[in-house]
Amino acid sequence: MKKILGSILLLSSIFFFSCNDAAKESGTTTTETETINPGGQSSVKDDESAKDVVKIAVGSADHSTLVAALKQADLVNSLSNAGPFTVFAPTNAAFDKVPKETLDNLMKDENKAQLQDILQYHVYVGSLKTEMMEDGQTFNQVNGGNITITKKDGKVMVNNSATVIASIPASNGIIHVIDGVLLPPANK
Amino acid sequence: MKRYYFKTHVVLIMTSACLLFLQSCKPKTAQSAAGGDASKSYVAPGKYDEFYNIVSGGFNGQVAVYGIPSGRLFRIIPVFSQAAESGYGFSEETKPMLNTSHGFVPWDDQHHIALSQTKGEHDGRWAFANGNNTPRLARIDLTTFRTSEILEIPNSAGNHASPFITENSEYIVAATRFSVPLDDQNGDVPINTYKQNFKGSISFVSVNPTSGEMNIAFQIRTPGVNFDLSRAGKGKSHGWFFFSCYNSEKANTLLEVNASQKDKDFVMAVNWKKAEEYLKAGKAKKQSVKYAHNVYDENTHTATSTIKTEVMVLDPADCPEMLYLIPCPKSPHGTDVDPTGEYIVASGKLAASIPVFSFTKLQKAIADKAFDGEYDGIPVIKYEAALHGEVAKPGLGPLHTEFDGKGNAYTSMFVSSEVVKWSISDLKVLDRVPTYYSIGHLSIPGGPTAKPHGKYLIAYNKITKDRYLPTGPELTQSAQLYDISGEKMKLILDFPTTGEPHYAEAIPASLLMNKQRKIYKIEENTHPYVAKGEGQSRVERKGNQVHVWMTAIRSHLTPDNIEGIKVGDEVYFHVTNLEQDWDVPHGFALKGANTAEILIMPGETQTLKWVADKPGIVPFYCTDFCSALHQEMQGYLRVSPAGSNVPLLFSTGTNKPAVTGTDTTKK
Numbered sequence: 065m066k067k068i069l070g071s072i073l074l075l076s077s078i079f080f081f082s083c084n085d086a087a088k089e090s091g092t093t094t095t096e097t098e099t100i101n102p103g104g105q106s107s108v109k110d111d112e113s114a115k116d117v118v119k120i121a122v123g124s125a126d127h128s129t130l131v132a133a134l135k136q137a138d139l140v141n142s143l144s145n146a147g148p149f150t151v152f153a154p155t156n157a158a159f160d161k162v163p164k165e166t167l168d169n170l171m172k173d174e175n176k177a178q179l180q181d182i183l184q185y186h187v188y189v190g191s192l193k194t195e196m197m198e199d200g201q202t203f204n205q206v207n208g209g210n211i212t213i214t215k216k217d218g219k220v221m222v223n224n225s226a227t228v229i230a231s232i233p234a235s236n237g238i239i240h241v242i243d244g245v246l247l248p249p250a251n252k
Numbered sequence: 253m254k255r256y257y258f259k260t261h262v263v264l265i266m267t268s269a270c271l272l273f274l275q276s277c278k279p280k281t282a283q284s285a286a287g288g289d290a291s292k293s294y295v296a297p298g299k300y301d302e303f304y305n306i307v308s309g310g311f312n313g314q315v316a317v318y319g320i321p322s323g324r325l326f327r328i329i330p331v332f333s334q335a336a337e338s339g340y341g342f343s344e345e346t347k348p349m350l351n352t353s354h355g356f357v358p359w360d361d362q363h364h365i366a367l368s369q370t371k372g373e374h375d376g377r378w379a380f381a382n383g384n385n386t387p388r389l390a391r392i393d394l395t396t397f398r399t400s401e402i403l404e405i406p407n408s409a410g411n412h413a414s415p416f417i418t419e420n421s422e423y424i425v426a427a428t429r430f431s432v433p434l435d436d437q438n439g440d441v442p443i444n445t446y447k448q449n450f451k452g453s454i455s456f457v458s459v460n461p462t463s464g465e466m467n468i469a470f471q472i473r474t475p476g477v478n479f480d481l482s483r484a485g486k487g488k489s490h491g492w493f494f495f496s497c498y499n500s501e502k503a504n505t506l507l508e509v510n511a512s513q514k515d516k517d518f519v520m521a522v523n524w525k526k527a528e529e530y531l532k533a534g535k536a537k538k539q540s541v542k543y544a545h546n547v548y549d550e551n552t553h554t555a556t557s558t559i560k561t562e563v564m565v566l567d568p569a570d571c572p573e574m575l576y577l578i579p580c581p582k583s584p585h586g587t588d589v590d591p592t593g594e595y596i597v598a599s600g601k602l603a604a605s606i607p608v609f610s611f612t613k614l615q616k617a618i619a620d621k622a623f624d625g626e627y628d629g630i631p632v633i634k635y636e637a638a639l640h641g642e643v644a645k646p647g648l649g650p651l652h653t654e655f656d657g658k659g660n661a662y663t664s665m666f667v668s669s670e671v672v673k674w675s676i677s678d679l680k681v682l683d684r685v686p687t688y689y690s691i692g693h694l695s696i697p698g699g700p701t702a703k704p705h706g707k708y709l710i711a712y713n714k715i716t717k718d719r720y721l722p723t724g725p726e727l728t729q730s731a732q733l734y735d736i737s738g739e740k741m742k743l744i745l746d747f748p749t750t751g752e753p754h755y756a757e758a759i760p761a762s763l764l765m766n767k768q769r770k771i772y773k774i775e776e777n778t779h780p781y782v783a784k785g786e787g788q789s790r791v792e793r794k795g796n797q798v799h800v801w802m803t804a805i806r807s808h809l810t811p812d813n814i815e816g817i818k819v820g821d822e823v824y825f826h827v828t829n830l831e832q833d834w835d836v837p838h839g840f841a842l843k844g845a846n847t848a849e850i851l852i853m854p855g856e857t858q859t860l861k862w863v864a865d866k867p868g869i870v871p872f873y874c875t876d877f878c879s880a881l882h883q884e885m886q887g888y889l890r891v892s893p894a895g896s897n898v899p900l901l902f903s904t905g906t907n908k909p910a911v912t913g914t915d916t917t918k919k
Binding site: 104105107108109110141142145146147148177184189190191192196201202203204206207208210 | 506508509512513515581582601602603604605645648649666667668669686688689690714715717718
């Protein structure tokens with residue numbers, strides 16, 4: 065109950081503040097739009113539809129590092145869009161292979177652009193099942209860089225460095241769980 | 253008890269919150285209710301909007317008209333879809349509008365709007381609209397807001413890159429989304445012979461400067477790519493047209509994967525002045541095709557459909573220096589030309605940057621032959637040679653760009669749901685605002701012209717989850733209005749739309765509102781079945797066809813008693829609205845009619861065809877609330893069995909009961 069009361073108080077204070085902003089007639093766009101919708105598309109309340117790529121990742125204990133990174137890179141709303149997306153989703157164990165210092169650095173605000181670049185390299189616009197992929201095929205990822213698929217004996221690898229260990233269909237695309245973090249080619 | 257206690261508390265807190273809310277924002281305007289600065293979009297009762305917004309209807313096949321900044325919906329103009337509301341596509345006069353080489357096609361998918369221009373500016377004469385599915389172009393008269401003409405496009409499928417317009421309305425274009433075997437070829441070929449058998453077509457449709465009538469001046473045969481969008485050059489680039497092409501891979505299946513294999517597709521630059529020269533020089537070949545051309549005549553109030561059988565085709569192989577390809581990253585969608593005509597902005601919807609090409613550099617590259625080989629015999633310009641620069645990391649999923657005339661461009665970003673404002677000169681991102689959600693097209697009043705009006709930007713969104721009261725599985729699409737008069741874009745209104753808007757244009761109200769047609773003059777009505785007064789109303793039988801010359805005026809129909817109709821008769825109700833008064837249409841509907849009502853404008857004649865299906869009395873009435881006695885505006889038609897000899901009788905006001913009895917039934 066306390067929680068509910070708290071949120072009501074919070075709500076009323078938001079109302080109060082938004083009014084003040086309007087009264088000032090100089091409220092910035094961000095404050096106004098935040099009042100209209102603080103969360104964007106990812107905050108749409110819907111427990112009935114199939115889960116999108118973000119919700120699946122959030123619900124996976126093996127992807128907490130990825131989810132934290134997506135949040136830090138402001139990609140959560142974009143990936144809640146209609147897509148369709150193919151997300152190559154490194155597991156926590158995959159992220160553990162990256163030196164901790166590197167990872168910590170990427171999570172800093174000043175390195176957001178670099179983090180976005182890396183994460184966008186894990187996303188393709190289009191829903192690709194592994195059976196659609198061919199050996200040697202390249203796909204141009206959201207960040208602009210290409211990945212190369214190798215397919216041998218039913219095993220699908222990305223850039224010869226990460227193996228697809230599971231594929232999970234989502235409402236707005238598909239997630240391929242991979243055991244390595246993909247690094248964008250440097251000379252982009 | 254506990255719950256009760258809780259509820260009381262909640263109510264108290266809510267009330268005090270509301271009180272605070274009320275106190276702090278006194279009854280200013282409708283402002284904070286919308287969250288944005290609604291006062292800027294508020295148009296007081298009785299006041300007019302600043303702009304007409306002519307908005308495509310997408311899958312409803314129609315065009316909608318809204319006011320900006322209020323977002324009020326004024327009209328849905330029937331264009332490619334039958335409209336039961338008005339009888340468009342149901343009445344005998346309007347059915348020919350929807351005729352095609354495939355017969356009657358009562359629906360289409362309407363995506364883009366082009367308003368007529370003179371010297372690069374809106375002239376307020378016509379709106380052109382594309383039919384995406386069964387390739388068609390429509391012309392809407394902006395004095396009547398009605399569809400005047402529909403032209404089918406041969407050799408085409410999916411008329412998507414259409415109907416973009418040149419700066420003096422010389423041409424509107426129609427470029428095919430699907431490449432297909434040409435209409436005079438045997439199309440019964442294996443689909444995987446796409447590369448050999450499928451071709452693209454771009455049609456240049458001339459617009460008669462006086463009547464607006466459309467005519468396919470020529471087609472250009474192109475490689476079998478998919479054309480997506482287009483813009484005409486303007487100012488210095490007048491004489492050129494730019495088309496975005498995707499699927500340069502020429503994939504015929506799973507384009508989701510196979511049309512995204514190459515790093516770059518193309519923007520096709522067409523020198524249409526050169527094409528005109530080739531046409532004059534006799535370089536075009538006549539091709540045998542079949543397409544419908546449907547024109548509505550405002551005097552006969554009737555459309556006629558003509559099937560045309562020829563088109564002139566220019567083959568790039570015979571016409572050097574007519575086509576060039578500019579490489580463009582990843583499946584370009586919008587290709588938009590800035591107000592000066594110098595910059596061509598191509599949005600690769602899967603690309604990480606927005607390339608901006610320079611017309612001057614393009615001309616130099618052509619002069620210097622700075623080519624990077626050929627694609628199907630068409631020179632490919634070196635990317636860098638035509639490039640002004642790239643907008644780096646603008647957002648995700650860039651689609652379309654509009655301009656404010658102050659050197660700024662505004663690009664919609666589908667994936668990241670935002671509008672990004674950037675500077676054309678230095679390609680720097682200046683501002684970004686979220687849209688709710690998944691923006692497709694965007695529109696700035698005059699945005700595609702040489703002189704944009706700026707001030708507002710309207711975003712057309714595909715997804716509205718959680719934005720409005722939900723209405724089951726299907727939710728409305730939406731428009732969002734931004735004030736762009738300052739440095740920062742400000743969301744000021746969010747309104748639902750009809751159909752699924754794609755592109756839209758907005759035009760100052762002053763260009764249209766004073767030239768609206770109010771009535772059709774009855775003396776100018778040359779409909780073959782017009783009754784120019786009640787004295788001309790009558791019923792005539794020709795075999796099993798019965799023609800009713802009917803009139804409608806407040807508040808009766810003449811005739812309103814009709815007898816002698818037999819089962820199986822085809823009855824044509826030609827209803828003339830005798831009113832000569834603005835905003836007084838009459839409607840006509842008949843019980844059991846398998847079509848729709850007809851709505852007849854003042855001075856107009858429209859015809860509802862109906863086949864008498866069984867003996868009995870069939871009531872009919874006026875459906876448009878016209879007067880205090882609207883509910884009295886009705887009549888009866890008597891249907892007798894097929895062989896009956898009940899005489900043909902018609903009257904208004906005279907068919908009264910016999911004096912001696914109550915039973916008026918004749919035997």
